[in-house]
Amino acid sequence: MNTPSSYLPIIIQLLVALGFVITTLVASHLIGPKRKGNKKDEAFECGIDGVGNARVPFSIKYFMTAILFVLFDVEVVFFYPYAVNFKEMGWHGFAAVSIFVGFFLIGFAYVYKRGALEWDK
Amino acid sequence: MQYIFYTLAFFAILCALFVVFEKNPVHSVLYLILTFFSIAGIYVLLNAQFLFIVQLIVYSGAIMVLFLFVLMLLNLNKDTEPQKSVIFKTAGAIAAGSFLLVLVAVLKDTQQSTELSAMTDIGLVKQLGKTLFTKFVVPFEVASILFLAAMVGSVLLGKKELY
């Protein structure tokens, strides 16, 4: 029988892991000594006052990589059901997956030709 | 177990409200990730184990990271968003609220089949794979064509040299 209650051990493990992290973080915060002050709380920048926002915009190249990651990530998700049923599917399933991967390879060839994955250019 | 469901549902609704009303877009993204996590928990309760994993991998892992990436790329972490006028905001809230009323009222009157299913393994990867590769082969292939289009489109739009 496969009911949600089969996942109770996983939930308990999650709770234990999360609880340990939170407990240690909070405890170290409470136990440790604290000295507060205007001078002590500001970011240390070699005597120079901190200027501007810590988050700066970055290159579009990271964004292209992230987009392509999302697309190929979803492709890989399709492989799990195939991998589990690999034996039963036989050549029929193999043909289906081959066509699927073929389309992705066409897309990958286009991306590669366009140079979307080239880093230093 | 119903308490787990109601807790998850409450958490999902709360986080979804925060997504809408949070001023900082980065906080909005983080709250949306929390919403997706609670929705993933609801999938487990619904015996949809594969959907649980896919929800975590695709939504929480990939799509939301992409959203965060764009926010960082465009440097929108400050509260620079111009607000709509109060009249427009109330109108929007009233419209959404009445839409909710209509939806709930319509669904109250429908006849749902309440026959209980004893099958608890339909959400497993093996079962879903069998359905996917027999009944839904054509949509599966069409999905790959959709991805080809998405790939070409995003590369075409994202590359700088074309403009």
Place this chain on the structure above:
Amino acid sequence: MLMQINHIVPIEHIITLSCILFCIGVMGVLLRRNAIIILMCIELMLNAVNILFATFSAYNGNPDGQIFVFFIMVVAAAEVAVGLALLVLIYRNTRSVDVSLLDRLKW
């Protein structure tokens, strides 16, 4: 011993949850002007529909609904990829992601 969800939670409650999430998504689309937040709210609406599909699938013992959820997720991934690429392009041209600046196609 815990039991299956359809013995305990009435299906109406899950449907109501889905409706509430969908309407929050609608509200976000109506209230916000940041195009990225609007895209996120559309994702929220898609997820509300996904819950509905998974619920009917579980309560009727039919796996087709879950396959549909799977395809919706796939379409959402493709949509987000292209949509965010478009947004970056818009930001490059207008230096803003405010949707109300994009009303030039209005007649």
